[in-house]
Amino acid sequence: MLLMLAASPSPVSHFPVAPRAPFALLTFALIAAVAFAQPAPDFFEQKVRPVLARNCLACHAAAKQGGLEMTSRAAMLRGGNSGPALRPGDADGSLILQAVRHTHDRLKMPPGARLKQEEIEALESWVRDGAVWPEHAKAAVAVAGPRITAAQRSWWAFQPVRKPEPPPVKNKAWAKTPVDQFILAQLEARKLAPVEAADRRTWIRRASYDLTGLPPTPEETEAFAKDRSGDARAKVVDRLLASPAYGERWGRYWLDIARYADDRLNSTQDEAQPNVWRYRDWVIQAFNEDMPYNQFVKAQIAGDQMEPKERYMPGLGFFANSPNFQEDRVDALTRGFLGLTVACAQCHDHKFDPIPTRDYYSLLGVFESTKTHQFPLASPDVVARYEQRKKMADDQEKKVKDYEQEQARQLAGILAGHSARYLRAVRLQRKAGAAGEAGEAVKAIGSAVFDLDEETLARWEKYLALDSHEHPFLNGWREPSFDDDAFQSKLLQVVERKREIDRENMIRLGGKDDGNTVRVIEVLSLLPDDYFLWRDIVSGERHPKFDSGLLYYKEKQIDRFLAPFWKQHLESLRSALELRKKEIPEMYPFLMVVKDVDKPKNIRVYLKGDRQNPGEEAPRQFLSVLCKDEPKPFTKGSGRLELAEAIADKDNPMTARVMANRVWMYHFGRAIAGTPGNFGRLGEAPSHPELLDYLAARLMEQGWSIKALHREIMLSGVYGLGSRTREPNQTTDADNRFYWRANRRRLDVEPMRDTLLLLSGDLDRVAGGEAKPLSDDKNLRRTVYGFVSRRQLDGTLSLFDFPNPMSTSDGRIPTATPLQQLYFMNSRFMQARAASLAKRMLDAAPDERGRIRAAYRALFQREPLEQEIRLGLQYLASEKEAWPRYAQALLSANELVFVD
Numbered sequence: 001m002l003l004m005l006a007a008s009p010s011p012v013s014h015f016p017v018a019p020r021a022p023f024a025l026l027t028f029a030l031i032a033a034v035a036f037a038q039p040a041p042d043f044f045e046q047k048v049r050p051v052l053a054r055n056c057l058a059c060h061a062a063a064k065q066g067g068l069e070m071t072s073r074a075a076m077l078r079g080g081n082s083g084p085a086l087r088p089g090d091a092d093g094s095l096i097l098q099a100v101r102h103t104h105d106r107l108k109m110p111p112g113a114r115l116k117q118e119e120i121e122a123l124e125s126w127v128r129d130g131a132v133w134p135e136h137a138k139a140a141v142a143v144a145g146p147r148i149t150a151a152q153r154s155w156w157a158f159q160p161v162r163k164p165e166p167p168p169v170k171n172k173a174w175a176k177t178p179v180d181q182f183i184l185a186q187l188e189a190r191k192l193a194p195v196e197a198a199d200r201r202t203w204i205r206r207a208s209y210d211l212t213g214l215p216p217t218p219e220e221t222e223a224f225a226k227d228r229s230g231d232a233r234a235k236v237v238d239r240l241l242a243s244p245a246y247g248e249r250w251g252r253y254w255l256d257i258a259r260y261a262d263d264r265l266n267s268t269q270d271e272a273q274p275n276v277w278r279y280r281d282w283v284i285q286a287f288n289e290d291m292p293y294n295q296f297v298k299a300q301i302a303g304d305q306m307e308p309k310e311r312y313m314p315g316l317g318f319f320a321n322s323p324n325f326q327e328d329r330v331d332a333l334t335r336g337f338l339g340l341t342v343a344c345a346q347c348h349d350h351k352f353d354p355i356p357t358r359d360y361y362s363l364l365g366v367f368e369s370t371k372t373h374q375f376p377l378a379s380p381d382v383v384a385r386y387e388q389r390k391k392m393a394d395d396q397e398k399k400v401k402d403y404e405q406e407q408a409r410q411l412a413g414i415l416a417g418h419s420a421r422y423l424r425a426v427r428l429q430r431k432a433g434a435a436g437e438a439g440e441a442v443k444a445i446g447s448a449v450f451d452l453d454e455e456t457l458a459r460w461e462k463y464l465a466l467d468s469h470e471h472p473f474l475n476g477w478r479e480p481s482f483d484d485d486a487f488q489s490k491l492l493q494v495v496e497r498k499r500e501i502d503r504e505n506m507i508r509l510g511g512k513d514d515g516n517t518v519r520v521i522e523v524l525s526l527l528p529d530d531y532f533l534w535r536d537i538v539s540g541e542r543h544p545k546f547d548s549g550l551l552y553y554k555e556k557q558i559d560r561f562l563a564p565f566w567k568q569h570l571e572s573l574r575s576a577l578e579l580r581k582k583e584i585p586e587m588y589p590f591l592m593v594v595k596d597v598d599k600p601k602n603i604r605v606y607l608k609g610d611r612q613n614p615g616e617e618a619p620r621q622f623l624s625v626l627c628k629d630e631p632k633p634f635t636k637g638s639g640r641l642e643l644a645e646a647i648a649d650k651d652n653p654m655t656a657r658v659m660a661n662r663v664w665m666y667h668f669g670r671a672i673a674g675t676p677g678n679f680g681r682l683g684e685a686p687s688h689p690e691l692l693d694y695l696a697a698r699l700m701e702q703g704w705s706i707k708a709l710h711r712e713i714m715l716s717g718v719y720g721l722g723s724r725t726r727e728p729n730q731t732t733d734a735d736n737r738f739y740w741r742a743n744r745r746r747l748d749v750e751p752m753r754d755t756l757l758l759l760s761g762d763l764d765r766v767a768g769g770e771a772k773p774l775s776d777d778k779n780l781r782r783t784v785y786g787f788v789s790r791r792q793l794d795g796t797l798s799l800f801d802f803p804n805p806m807s808t809s810d811g812r813i814p815t816a817t818p819l820q821q822l823y824f825m826n827s828r829f830m831q832a833r834a835a836s837l838a839k840r841m842l843d844a845a846p847d848e849r850g851r852i853r854a855a856y857r858a859l860f861q862r863e864p865l866e867q868e869i870r871l872g873l874q875y876l877a878s879e880k881e882a883w884p885r886y887a888q889a890l891l892s893a894n895e896l897v898f899v900d
Contacts, residue, residue: 044132047122055110055119059613073133082107088131091124148625152354156689157339157679158625160653163697164690179716182691186738192729195741198722200225201861202900206742207236207714209899210667212245213252213751213782214758218857237714241707244767245782247288250706252750252784253666254283256812257336258300258318259328261790261805262771270791275374276592277785279317281768284784286315292704293659294648297337301644304375304595305637313375316593319367326367330360332808334623337647339658339679342623347609353680354625361605361618362631369600369620369638378588386585393580400573405540407558407566412538412551415456416491419537420484422460423477425450429461430478459550463536466545470532494530495538501526596637622646626654654679656696656704661686663709664695665811667719669743670736677810687737723900746814747897749800750783756829756891757782759858760836777828799823824892834888842883848876855887860895 052070060070068080076085076096087093099109100120115123126132152158166181170188175181187194198206204224208216216224224236240246260280264271286296299306299315306312319329327343334342344350345360376383464477473490476482505523526534535541539549548554559567604614620639621631626646634642647655658679665671672692674684686692695709702708713719723742736743747755757763757780764780772779774786774794786794790805799819803809824830837855844854852872856864864872876882890896 043122043129044126044134048126051115051119051122055115059110059607073131076131086127086131089128091127094127097124097127148354148356153625155353155681156685157657158653160651161656161693161696161700163701164694166694167690174717177712177716178694179691179713180718182688182694183716183718183739186688187740190732190738192732192738192740193726194718194739195722195724195726195729197717197720198742198900202722203233203720204236205861206899207233207240209747209751210714211237211240211249211710212243213249213748213754214245215755215859216861218854218861221857221861233715233720234711237711241710244288247284247286248767248782248784249751250287250666251280251284253662254287255280255784256803256809257332258283258321259332259805259808260317260321261788263787263789263791265790265806270789272787273321273592274587275590276317276321277769277771278314278589278591279321280771280784282314282317284768287706290705290707293699293706294650294655294704296704297648297655298641298644301333301647302641304593305641313593314591317591319370319594320372320592326364328807329367330363333363333647335677335810336808337658338623338626338652338654339661339673339677339683340623340654341678341680341682346606350680352682356624357605358616358618359623359625361603362621363623363643365601365603365618365620366634366639366643368603369597370594370640371597373593373595375591375593376588377590382585382588386588389580389584393577393584396573396577396580400570400577403570403573404555404558407562407570408540408553409538411553411558411561412549413492413495415453415551416495416538417488418452419491420488421450422452422457423464423482423484423487425452425457426461426464427478427480456551463546463550469536471529471536473529473533491533491537494526494534497530498526498534594640596640600638626652650700656699657692659706660695660699660709661692663706664692664713667710667713668739669745670739671811675810677808742900745899747899748812748814749797749802752800752897753783753796753829755896756833759891760833761840762833762836777832796823796827796829821892824888830888830891831884834884834891837887837891838883841887848873851883855890859890859893 056070060066060068066080066082068082068085069075069078070085073086077088079085079095082095085094085096091097095104095107096109097120098104099107100115100123102108102114166178167185169175169181169184171184171193174194175184184194197203201221204216204221208214208220220236224232227235229235258279260276262273262276264273286299291299295306295312296315299312300318301316303309303312303315318332322328322332327346331341331343334340340353340355341350342355342360342363344353345355345357347357349356464474473487477487501524508523525531535543535549536545537549538551540552540554542548553561559570562570600620602617602619604617607613607615619631619633621633622643624631636642646652650656657673658676661671661673662676665676672688672695673679673686675682695713698712699705699709718739719742721740721742723744725741729740733740753774754763762780763782766781767785769785771785771787772781774783774796779786783797786797788794788797788802788805793802793805799817800823801812801814803812841851841855845851849869852864852869856862856868872886875886
C-alpha cells in the first residue's frame with residue numbers, strides 16, 4: 001500500500017479512504033503518504049538506476065544482448081528482439097517486469113538469480129508512474145569496478161621485498177647461517193628443536209638427487225665420507241652445480257611451469273610439433289649457464305626484442321609451445337612468474353584478490369596482439385626452396401584428399417539410401433544365428449538374400465551390436481515392428497540437412513575454418529540427436545567408438561567402389577603426390593616463437609567472459625595492484641617487452657619471491673608459502689615470511705643467480721637435518737611446517753627412471769635434440785628428453801604422477817598405487833634393467849659376497865648389513881640364474897626410490 005502511494009504523483013487522491021474511517025487512521029495514512037512520496041526524478045536516481053546498473057547493464061549496454069539496450073528511456077521503448085521493454089504506465093504489460101517477475105514464458109532475468117522483492121517493487125512503481133527518466137540521466141552507466149584499496153594493497157605478497165636482519169636465537173652453535181637463524185627462531189618460539197644432522201652418506205645422496213636427479217657414484221660417496229675439510233660440502237655443491245645433469249634436472253622443473261609438450265593439441269590424431277625441443281634445450285642450457293633469472297623471465301616473454309637475439313629468442317617457446325589459447329597464456333604467465341591467479345578475473349572481478357576484470361583483459365590484449373611464428377635458422381634460399389617444394393606437395397595432397405573425401409561422401413549417401421535393406425539383412429542373420437546355423441553360412445545369408453556389400457553389412461552388424469547408441473532412432477530395431485523405411489528416410493533427411501548447414505556456415509564464416517573465427521561467429525549445427533546419427537553413420541569424423549561413420553570409406557578403402565576411369569584418375573593423383581614428396585628437401589631448423597601482429601590493439605572486456613558481449617576497452621598495461629600509481633599503457637608494439645620489464649623489475653614484489661619459494665620447495669619437499677602458484681588470499685600464507693623475503697632479496701642481490709641461491713640453501717644446517725621424528729615435535733608440528741627435520745620424499749618419475757638406467761649401466765648421456773617416445777625400448781636417454789604428449793601422455797609418466805602438460809603446474813603430487821608396484825614387478829623396462837644390473841654385478845667381483853656389497857654400494861650408497869648379505873646369499877644359492885630376479889628386487893626397494 002505505502003509503496004504504491006510512494007510511486008504516485010498525487011498520493012492523497014489515490015488513497016482508498018473507507019467511509020466512516022477513524023480520524024486517527026486517516027491522519028496516519030496522510031502522514032505516511034507524504035513521508036514516502038518522492039519526486040519522480042529522485043525516485044529514479046535512488047531506487048531504479050542502481051537496480052539497472054547492478055543487474056542489467058553488463059549485458060544490455062554497449063553489448064545490446066538480445067538486441068536490447070537499457071541505457072536510456074528511448075532505447076528501452078525501442079526494445080530488442082522480443083519487442084519494446086517498456087510500456088509506461090502498464091507494469092503488467094511491460095516486458096522488463098514480466099522478465100524480472102519470472103512470469104514470461106521464456107525470459108527470466110537477470111540470469112542466475114532473481115531480483116530482491118523490493119527491487120522488483122521499485123521497478124513496478126517506476127513503470128506505473130510513467131517510467132520517468134530525468135534529462136540529466138540520459139544514460140545509466142554501469143557502476144565502475146571496485147578501486148584497489150590501501151587495505152587490499154597491504155597483503156603480504158604485495159609489499160616490497162626487503163632484506164630482514166636474521167633474528168636472534170638461543171642455540172647459536174646450531175645456527176651456522178642466516179637461513180638457520182630464521183628457521184631456528186620459529187622453532188624456539190614453539191619450544192621445538194631440530195633433530196640431529198643426517199650422516200654424510202645421506203647428505204650427499206640428497207644433494208645429488210636435488211641438483212642432478214641422479215645418485216652419487218660409490219667413489220663420490222666414499223670421497224665425501226673421508227673429506228673432513230671445512231668446505232667439503234661446498235665442494236660437492238659446486239661440483240654438482242657445474243654438472244650438465246644440473247640443467248637437465250632443474251630445467252625439467254621449469255618445463256612443468258611452461259606446460260611443455262612435444263606435440264600440438266589435437267583431439268583426433270597424434271601431431272608432433274617440429275623443433276619444439278629447441279625450447280626445452282634452451283631452458284636446460286639457461287640453467288646450466290646460470291642465466292640471471294630476471295633475464296630468463298624476460299626472454300620467455302620478449303626474447304625477440306632483446307640482444308643478442310640468438311641467446312634469448314629460443315625462450316619464446318614458453319608461449320609458442322602452448323595449447324594455443326590466449327587465455328592459457330595469461331594463466332601461465334601470471335601463475336608461473338607472479339604467483340597470482342589472474343585468470344579467475346576473466347568473467348568478473350577477482351572475488352578474493354585485488355585484480356579487476358579489466359586487468360585480465362589488459363594482459364589478454366597483449367597476447368591477442370601476438371601470433372605464433374616459425375623463425376628459421378637457415379639461409380633464405382634454403383627456406384624458400386623447402387617452402388616451394390612443400391607447398392607443391394601440400395597442394396597435391398589436398399587434391400588427393402579432396403577427391404577421396406568427395407567420393408567417400410557420395411558413396412556414404414548412396415549406401416544410406418539402402419539402410420532399410422541392411423537393417424533387414426542384419427535382423428535375418430541374427431535370426432539364422434539363433435536357429436543354430438553355421439557361422440560362415442549366417443554371414444553370407446544377408447548379403448545373398450538382399451544383394452548387399454559384405455563389408456558394409458559387417459559394419460552394420462558391428463554397429464547394431466552395441467549396447468546403446470547416442471541417438472534414439474534405432475531404439476527397438478530388433479523388433480519386427482520397427483519401421484526400417486522410416487529410419488532410412490530420417491537418415492537421408494539428416495544427411496541433406498547437414499549439407500545445407502555446411503553450405504550456410506561456409507557463407508557465415510567467409511570461407512574460414514580456423515578456431516578463432518569459429519569461436520566468434522555464430523554457426524548453425526544439427527540438433528544433438530540428429531548430429532549423433534550423422535556422426536555414427538555417414539561422417540568422416542573420428543570419435544571414441546569408430547574411426548569414422550560406418551558408411552564412410554576412408555582413403556584407399558574407397559578404391560574398390562570406384563569405376564575404372566575414376567579409380568585410374570585417383571591413382572594418377574596419388575602417384576603425383578609421391579613424386580612431390582620425394583622432391584621435398586629435409587626440413588630446415590627453426591625456432592617456435594611468438595611475434596607481434598602488424599597492428600597491435602587493445603581489446604574490450606568480455607562481459608561475463610562472453611566474447612560476443614564486449615564492454616569497455618582495456619588498455620594493454622600491467623596489473624594495477626603491482627603498480628605504485630595508475631598503470632601506464634604499453635606503447636611498444638604488443639607491449640610484450642614492457643610487460644617483461646615490469647615482471648622482471650626488482651621493485652616488483654612477486655617475481656623474486658615466487659622463484660625463491662619454488663627453489664626452496666624443490667629442496668625441502670614443501671614450500672615456505674605452500675601454494676607456489678597462488679600468493680593471493682586463497683593461497684597458503686608463508687610459514688616463514690621473513691625467510692622468504694631474505695631469500696628473495698639474496699636472489700636479486702647476487703645478480704638473480706639461481707645457482708647462488710642453491711648454494712646458500714644447501715650449505716645451511718636445516719638442509720642437512722636427518723629425517724627421523726622426535727617428540728614433542730611430532731605432536732606439535734606433525735606436518736613439519738617449521739622444518740625441524742628433513743622430509744622423506746619419493747623420487748619423481750624422471751630421476752626414478754634415470755636412476756634405474758644409470759645403475760644398470762644402460763643410461764645414454766647424449767644431451768639435447770629431438771624427443772623420442774619413452775615406450776621405445778631403445779630409448780635409454782634421460783627422461784627429460786622423452787616425448788611428452790598432450791593428447792595421450794606416456795603410460796609410465798602418467799603412472800608416476802607426471803603433471804598434465806595442458807596447463808601450468810605448481811609442483812608434483814605423489815601418489816602410491818598398486819599399479820606402481822606392479823610396474824616394478826612386471827614391466828619390460830624393469831626386467832631389462834634388472835638383467836643389465838645382474839650382468840654388471842657378476843663382473844664387479846669374483847664371489848657372491850663381493851657382488852652383493854658392490855650392488856649395495858652402487859644402489860644405496862652404503863655397505864650391506866651382515867643380515868642382508870646372508871639373505872642375499874641364501875636367495876642366490878636357491879636356484880640357477882637367480883641374479884636377474886635378485887637385482888630386480890633390489891631395484892624395487894623403497895630405499896632406492898625414496899630420499900631421506
